[in-house]
Amino acid sequence: MDCDRSRALVSVYVDGELGEELAASLRQHLMGCAACRAQVAEAKAVSAWFVPGAELAVPRGFAQRVTQRAFAGALAGSNPVRSSVAARDGARNEVQEAALGATRSAELPWAQAARDARRPPAAGHAERGEHAARDGRPEHSDGIARFAMSFVALAAAVLVGLTLLLARDGGAEVGPLRAVPSLEGVLQRLEELNRSEGVAPVSDSSAQPEAGAADPSIENPEPRSPR
């Protein structure tokens, strides 16, 4: 082993991480090389600076505080242990309670009343709580969803009933769409006014609006009465 190779291995050797075969080879080189022995001594001298200082005491109750925070977060948000914790404890944490309260206060009174009316007296709170813990949703959100679905079903039934009623009566009679009053009537009325006030009659071009061509009632306009 030469000095370059030896110096590259000194740090690893001092750390005791050199394989036995290489370490033996290095030791053999060190026996005859003062410069490389000085390298080893220097590496050990640097390591002598790394002495542990005064220990920093861990605050009392640190583990319990961290654990509480971790599990509180697990109940509130997505977390690998979330479902396990929720299922085991069956409890709601403060965040869940706050969310529950906020939703209840935002709920309309009639929706609450409707849900209460539909709730069977035997429906136990514990059972609903268990269901909520299992799927991770607050129990009242199920009630809102059920009420919304019932409302939509009722509205659909009313629409079907009305449709059937109209079909039985032959349907509503709807006449052709027409402008009221008709263009002819307006023109006649205008000319009458012009005559009464002694104004010249309206010219043909201005009396034929482009849109009027589509009106079947003016496809064959009657001859305008002479002034």
Place this chain on the structure above:
Amino acid sequence: MEDQGLVAATLAGDSKAFAALVGRYEGRLFGLVRHYTSNPSDVEDIVQETFLKAFARLDSFQQNSAFYTWLYRIAVNTILDQKKRKSRSPIQPMAEPEEILSPSSEAVERMTVRPDARLQRDEIAEITHRVLGELPDIFRTALVLREFEGLAYQEIADVLEISIGTVESRLFRARARFKQKLLQLHPEFALEGGS
């Protein structure tokens, strides 16, 4: 109970198991983090953040690896993240004059820096802490994990997610930089030509 058992119990919802894990490693993490900050409050915050991150990612922990190297990795990343956040200052520090006056590598090689026998243990630790604070993070972390935490090369490689060869070269360079910085800050400890 082994770490793996405690991890499995924690994942099953056992809070006592997680508390046991925290209790087992809180001292080591406090010791690790204090090499990066002198403020005890900051140390506690970082260690707490480390455990909360570990808890949140517990399902990603590979049961065939060592829990504490995984935990150290989270801790080191948390430390460096916080340093990065705090260093986002619009004012850039100027180069220190001593940088310009740093001894040449040849001069450093010729010298030996050994702690003075009259120095108290705490004084040595204080000097070392200050010198480490002047090193780039990759060198400081390598030295802390090796010299203070006593991790083997393979464990350092696992924590830093680098090869063993990189650990070797990083430690070699880290020690050279440590010695150079020590000579800059405390030339009174230099012994010419070694002894």
